[in-house]
Structures are given as structure tokens and as C-alpha cells.
Amino acid sequence: MAAINRPTPALLQEYLWKHELPRRRLHHPLLPSPEKILRYGAIVGSAIQCHSTIDRAMEHARQHITHLEERGVSAASGTVILADTLVRSKGRFSRTWHAPTGGLWGCLILADTFMGRARTLLPLTLGVACCEAVHELGARNACVRWVNDVLVSGQKLAGFLVESFRSPTHNESFHLLGFGININNNCFPDPLANMAVSLSQVLGHPINLHDFTLSFLAKMAWNVGLICYEEEQGLHCDFSWEDRGNTEEQKDHLLLEQWKNVSDTIGKRVIYGYDIQQKPQYEARVTGIKPDGGIIMRLDDDHEIIEHSGELQYL
Amino acid sequence: MAEEIDFDAILGKYHSDPYDYVDICATHTGRISFKVALGSIVNSASGEWLHIPGSPLFEITRERNPKLVTAKTNGTISSIRTELEGQFVEAGEKLLTIRHPLKKKEVIESILKEVLYLFPAPERAKYFFSLDIQSRIEKKGARDLSIKPGDEIIIMSLMKRDTPIYYTGEAGVIHSVYFTPGISVDQGQPLIGICASDKLPLIQKVITRVKADWDKIVESASLEE
Numbered sequence: 018m019a020a021i022n023r024p025t026p027a028l029l030q031e032y033l034w035k036h037e038l039p040r041r042r043l044h045h046p047l048l049p050s051p052e053k054i055l056r057y058g059a060i061v062g063s064a065i066q067c068h069s070t071i072d073r074a075m076e077h078a079r080q081h082i083t084h085l086e087e088r089g090v091s092a093a094s095g096t097v098i099l100a101d102t103l104v105r106s107k108g109r110f111s112r113t114w115h116a117p118t119g120g121l122w123g124c125l126i127l128a129d130t131f132m133g134r135a136r137t138l139l140p141l142t143l144g145v146a147c148c149e150a151v152h153e154l155g156a157r158n159a160c161v162r163w164v165n166d167v168l169v170s171g172q173k174l175a176g177f178l179v180e181s182f183r184s185p186t187h188n189e190s191f192h193l194l195g196f197g198i199n200i201n202n203n204c205f206p207d208p209l210a211n212m213a214v215s216l217s218q219v220l221g222h223p224i225n226l227h228d229f230t231l232s233f234l235a236k237m238a239w240n241v242g243l244i245c246y247e248e249e250q251g252l253h254c255d256f257s258w259e260d261r262g263n264t265e266e267q268k269d270h271l272l273l274e275q276w277k278n279v280s281d282t283i284g285k286r287v288i289y290g291y292d293i294q295q296k297p298q299y300e301a302r303v304t305g306i307k308p309d310g311g312i313i314m315r316l317d318d319d320h321e322i323i324e325h326s327g328e329l330q331y332l
Numbered sequence: 333m334a335e336e337i338d339f340d341a342i343l344g345k346y347h348s349d350p351y352d353y354v355d356i357c358a359t360h361t362g363r364i365s366f367k368v369a370l371g372s373i374v375n376s377a378s379g380e381w382l383h384i385p386g387s388p389l390f391e392i393t394r395e396r397n398p399k400l401v402t403a404k405t406n407g408t409i410s411s412i413r414t415e416l417e418g419q420f421v422e423a424g425e426k427l428l429t430i431r432h433p434l435k436k437k438e439v440i441e442s443i444l445k446e447v448l449y450l451f452p453a454p455e456r457a458k459y460f461f462s463l464d465i466q467s468r469i470e471k472k473g474a475r476d477l478s479i480k481p482g483d484e485i486i487i488m489s490l491m492k493r494d495t496p497i498y499y500t501g502e503a504g505v506i507h508s509v510y511f512t513p514g515i516s517v518d519q520g521q522p523l524i525g526i527c528a529s530d531k532l533p534l535i536q537k538v539i540t541r542v543k544a545d546w547d548k549i550v551e552s553a554s555l556e557e
Contacts (some may be wrong), residue, residue, distance in 0.1 A: 109492075133455075140492045164492040181495035192493070290459060291489075291514030298514070299381060310491050322383040325516065326458040326489045 020067035021101050024230050029062040029238075037235040048271075050246075056247075058242025061125060062234045063095035072105040074098050074124035078193045079182050083128065086186045094128035094191075094288065097234060106197065107327070108176055110292050115209055119201035119217075121230055125237065129181070129190035132251075135244045137325075138310050139192060140164050141276050142244065143177040145196055146236035148279040153232060156219045160281040163303070163312050163329055168196075172214035173198055198233070200224050243272045270308060277306070286332045289314065293328040300332065339541050346439050346546075352432040354405050358425045362394035364416050366428075374403040374430060389428060407432035436546040440539055444508060447535060448525030449501045453517040457490040459497075460513040473508040475532065486523060497523075504528045506534060 033055055048054070071077045077100075082092040100123060103116035107330045131139065143163030151159040151167065151174065151238040159169045167175040199215035217223050219284050248271050262311045269277070277283070282303050290297040301314035301322065311325040356463070358364070367388040368374060374387035386403035393399070410431035428542050434442065453459065461469060462484050468477050479485055480503040488495045508525035527535055 109494075136493075137491050177492070179493040181493065183496070183498065298513065316381075316383060318379070318384075320379065320383045320385075322381060325456070325491055327514070328492075 020069045020099070022121070022226050022230055023067045023261055024062075024099075024227060024234070026062050026065055027273050029065070029231055029234055030059070032231040032235050032237060033059060036232075037239060041239060054242040054246045055239060056242070057245035058238035058240070060095035060127075061238040061241055062097050064093045065097045065099065067187055068098070068100040069104075070102045070104060071098075071100045073103060073107065074100060074122060075180060075193050075195045077179065078124045078126050078191075082182065082189075082191060083183050083186075086184050086189075087132055088167070089189070091189065092126055092128075092184075092191070094126065094130070095291055097123060098126070099123040099230070101134040103197075108197075109178060110295070112294070114176065114197055114209070115202075115206055115213075116197060117202050119194065119203070119226070120215070121198040121233065122211050122228065123196055125196070127192045127241070128296045131192075131244065132248055134309060135248050136192075138244060138270065138272055139241075140177065141310060142240035143179070143194055143196055144175075145272065145275045145279055146233055146330040147175045147177075147196070148242050149236045149275075150229060150232040151216060152279070153230070154216065154224065156216060159160060159219070159279075161276065161279050163280065163282040163306070164310070169214055169219050173212055173291065174214055174216060174219070176332060194237075196233075198229075200222040200226050200229055240272060240275065243270075243275070247271055273306060273308065273310070280321065282306075282312070282329065285329075287314070288328040288332060289324060289327055289329055291327040297330070298327075303329070336389070339538070342443055342538075343542070343545055346434065346442075350404075350434050350439070351407075352442065353410065353433055354407070354430045354432055355426050356389060356401070356428050356430065357393060358400060358421045358423055358427060359399070360392065360394060360423045361421065362392035363418065363420050364398075364427065365391045365393070365515065366412065366414065366417055367391065367400075368428070369414075370409055370412050374406060374409065374411045376403055376406045379497070392421075393557075405430055405432045429507055436542065440542050441508075441537055441547060443542065444535065445526060447513060447531075448507055449504065450522035451499065451501050451524050451526060452520050453488075453523050454497065454517045454519065455488065456488060456513060456516060457488045458516055459486050459488055459505060459511045459523055461485065469506075474509065474540050476505065478503065478505055478529065479526065497526050501526055502528070505532065507532070517533070 023135055045051060077098050085092050101118050103122045106114040106116040108114045124175060144161040144167055146165045148159050148161050159167055159174055162168050165177045166173060175198040180193045182191045182193055201217045203215050203218055204298045205213045284304060286302050288297045288300050303315040304315050305310060307313060311323045314322050316322055339410040348510050367390055376386045378384045387446045389401050389403055391398050391400050407430040410429050465485050479499050481500055483499045484496045485499045486497040504526040506524050507527045
């Protein structure tokens with residue numbers, strides 16, 4: 018059965034240069050080279066597979082890389098795997114994720130060509146890109162909760178998973194960026210009914226899934242491009258990554274700046290846990306984000322704690 | 333690993349000097365301002381989440397960004413390079429040493445670390461066993477679980493990015509686990525200690541002997557002091 022949602026690399030390229038670039042020029046007038054950033058990120062969607070139904074997008078990506086290797090070919094970095102429906106989707110820690118027709122479900126494969134520190138920020142790209150795409154359609158109250166969950170009034174609109182994968186034959190490393198965005202899927206099974214929301218529910222009308230997919234992938238291209246651009250800029254700087262954001266000359270990483278624009282986490286009182294559903298650990302107030310993406314929190318005894326992994330729940 | 337272990341030599345070493353000497357080096361380049369002196373007593377991080385920093389050791393300033401470095405182990409400052417006060421140092425330059433009094437458990441760990449193959453954390457992150465390894469550990473216990481180079485044993489979790497870690501050391505069984513799921517491990521710190529399965533009885537002998545003899549050693553050391 019043919020997939021319903023069928024964007025193509027050519028359509029995405031057209032969207033990037035006709036729509037995304039003028040928008041970025043408008044919103045970032047001080048950025049010296051938005052074209053360069055977009056060129057760096059234009060690898061996103063270099064190949065797009067559209068399926069009607071698959072089991073899990075991440076697993077499909079692993080099989081895709083492995084099968085290509087067996088034929089002596091390497092998977093194209095930037096390949097996107099999309100499916101109208103996922104039948105065995107899951108979230109972190111084997112949590113269930115409901116992925117029926119109407120949502121945007123898939124996985125982006127990126128070859129691991131990033132430097133160590135840049136790699137750490139990769140998961141932020143998903144939440145920022147999704148939030149930007151959703152804002153553009155008018156859902157201005159969507160916000161990113163650290164690391165990359167997208168919530169509207171406390172209900173989850175989108176969730177993301179990032180896993181690394183080493184190919185079995187040639188030991189090439191890839192990042193698999195899984196995405197699940199509730200677009201027109203308005204019915205959620207019982208445990209999720211009060212926790213999840215779709216974009217069409219938020220806006221009160223159906224959304225054109227094809228157009229949203231192009232917009233989301235274009236914003237992924239921009240945000241991945243920011244990481245590459247900052248890597249390049251970093252090679253010309255004297256100061257260290259850890260010192261960024263501390264002084265006027267050492268501004269925040271551009272991706273972190275974007276993250277701060279779309280996140281409401283800083284200032285929130287939260288519960289922190291590595292697996293928040295199974296084992297909440299402590300309550301604190303979020304006071305900032307480190308240049309490497311770590312979240313800074315202040316505990317009730319007034320001591321500061323920094324976490325680079327785990328989950329938050331707002332209080 | 334040696335076939336036989338000279339228990340008397342090992343215990344004698346800890347008997348004569350039951351301390352660990354922890355060298356503290358500059359984390360990066362910068363100008364140094366010490367916060368301790370020779371003989372100062374320092375405490376390690378504390379609190380339920382180890383969130384209360386240890387005693388301040390020195391401040392290092394790079395590009396007008398001062399960073400306070402605190403003690404991660406308790407003890408006494410046994411050497412300090414006071415000539416570096418106010419000077420610019422390179423990353424890795426040794427600045428001071430903390431003399432840390434060892435406890436019985438630490439002595440056992442210390443001896444084990446000499447005889448086990450230690451598999452280090454590639455980055456500061458949180459770690460957990462891969463699902464397959466975890467279920468095998470739950471069924472059989474870690475010491476009945478053989479691992480070999482190339483096995484996917486641990487998942488590294490950093491900024492919600494999960495990376496499988498493949499084992500690269502000697503084949504053997506997991507004797508010691510040095511990480512707790514949900515607690516960050518610093519880069520280079522051991523995650524697991526591995527030994528060949530036929531060496532397990534020998535290692536058990538080390539533990540039994542230290543447990544039996546350590547209290548006597550500490551008692552006599554404190555009498556001598």
C-alpha cells in the first residue's frame with residue numbers, strides 16, 4: 018500500500034530555498050551567513066523513504082544501514098524514513114508510543130561527522146525544529162521542556178529519541194534521530210488520553226501533514242546547519258566551549274540561543290529523575306542551561322546541581 | 333593477572349601507608365589562586381545527590397572566566413606547589429596532592445583495581461546495562477555472565493542521546509560494577525571490572541584476606557601513630 022505522506026528531496030530543497038531561507042533572513046538579520054547555515058544543514062532529507070506502515074522507524078533505520086552495507090554501499094547521511102503508521106513504536110525506557118495515521122512519525126539518519134561537544138547538542142535540534150514549525154502554524158503556546166519534549170499547556174505534542182548506531186560491517190557510526198509528532202491523530206488510548214494532544218486539537222482544524230513535514234524537515238536542516246556552522250566558527254575562536262555565554266564577546270551557541278527562545282524550562286520548579294516515571298529523584302528550580310546543554314538547577318538547600326541526562330516534570 | 337598473589341606484600345604496603353595519594357592537576361590552562369595550604373583538611377562532595385561541593389582547592393581563571401575547583405575526595409593536603417600562586421599554568425600541570433585515609437572497602441577496591449581489567453567511561457554521562465545484558469544479569473548474576481570484545485554491554489545516556497558502548501577489553505566475567513544507573517560517571521572512571529572466570533576464586537581469596545586482616549592493620553597503625 019502506498020504511503021499517504023510522500024514528501025520528496027526535491028520538494029524539500031525547493032521549500033528550503035524558497036521559504037525557509039527568506040524566513041531565516043527576516044528573523045535573524047544579524048546572522049552573517051544564513052545561506053551557509055542552510056547549506057550545511059541541507060543534507061537533511063538527502064533521501065526520503067515513505068512507508069505506509071512499518072514496525073519501528075529506528076529499527077527500520079538500523080536495518081536500512083545494515084542492508085546497504087551488505088551490498089557494499091553506505092547509507093546516505095540525511096536519509097529520512099517516514100511512515101503513516103508505526104505498529105510497534107516505543108518511547109524511552111520501553112514506554113509505549115501511540116503512532117496511528119495522522120501523525121508525523123519517522124527517523125533521520127545522520128552520519129557521525131560531528132565533534133564531541135556538537136554531538137551533545139544534537140538532541141536539542143529536534144525539539145527546537147518542531148516548536149518552530151508548530152509556532153509558524155499559530156500554536157504559539159507550544160514550548161520545549163528540557164531536553165526536547167514539546168508540550169502545549171502541559172500536554173505532550175511531540176517526543177523524540179536519539180540513539181547512536183554502529184554499523185556491523187564497517188563500524189561506521191550514525192545518529193538516529195527519531196521523531197513522533199501528534200498532528201491530526203486526535204484519539205489517544207487511555208493511559209495517554211490526558212497527557213497527549215495533537216496539533217489539530219490545539220488549533221481547532223486539520224493540518225496539512227505534507228506541508229508540515231516539509232516545514233519540520235526544513236527547520237531540522239537549519240538547526241543541524243547551526244551545529245555545523247558553530248563547529249566551523251569554533252575552529253577560529255580562542256575561547257573554549259565551556260566559557261561560552263559568559264561574556265559579551267563569547268555569545269551563546271546559536272542553537273542554545275534558539276532553544277532558549279522556544280523553551281519555558283528556565284525558571285520552572287521541577288521534579289528531576291533519570292527515569293521520571295519510575296524513579297523521581299528530587300525537586301528543584303531550573304536556573305539556566307550550560308553551554309554544553311546541561312541543565313542547571315537550584316535545590317531547596319540552595320545548592321546548585323547540574324544534570325546532563327535524565328528528565329524533568331514541571332510542578 | 334598473576335597466578336599467585338603475595339597477600340603479605342599487598343597488605344604490608346597498605347599497613348605501612350594506609351593512604352591513597354590523589355594528585356590534583358589543572359583542568360585547563362589559566363591563572364591559579366590557591367584556596368588551601370599544606371596540611372589543610374579537605375572534605376569531598378556531600379548531600380543526598382552529592383550536590384554540596386567539597387572544600388575549595390583553587391580557582392583557575394581563563395579568559396576572565398574564573399572556575400572554582402573543589403575536592404572530590406576527603407583528606408589532608410600533603411603537597412602543594414605554592415610557587416604557582418598567581419601564575420599561568422598549562423592544562424594537566426600538577427598543583428597539589430590530597431592524602432586520603434583508606435577504609436577497608438576502599439582497600440579491597442584498590443587491590444581489585446590492580447588485578448581486574450577496568451573498562452572506563454568514554455564520557456561524563458549516565459550509564460546502564462543494555463537490555464540483553466541486564467536481563468542476563470537478573471537471571472544468572474554478573475559473575476556467571478561472560479563477555480567478550482565487541483559485545484554491546486552498556487548504554488551511555490547523555491542529553492537524551494543513547495549510545496551503545498561495545499566492550500573492548502579482555503574476555504571474562506563481570507566481577508565489579510562501579511556505576512549506578514541514574515548517577516553520572518566522570519570520563520575515564522571505571523564502569524566495570526572484568527576478570528577471567530578461572531581467576532574468580534583467587535580474587536575471592538583477596539577479598540576474604542583483606543576483610544579478615546584489615547581491622548588488625550588499622551588498629552596497629554593507629555597504635556603506632
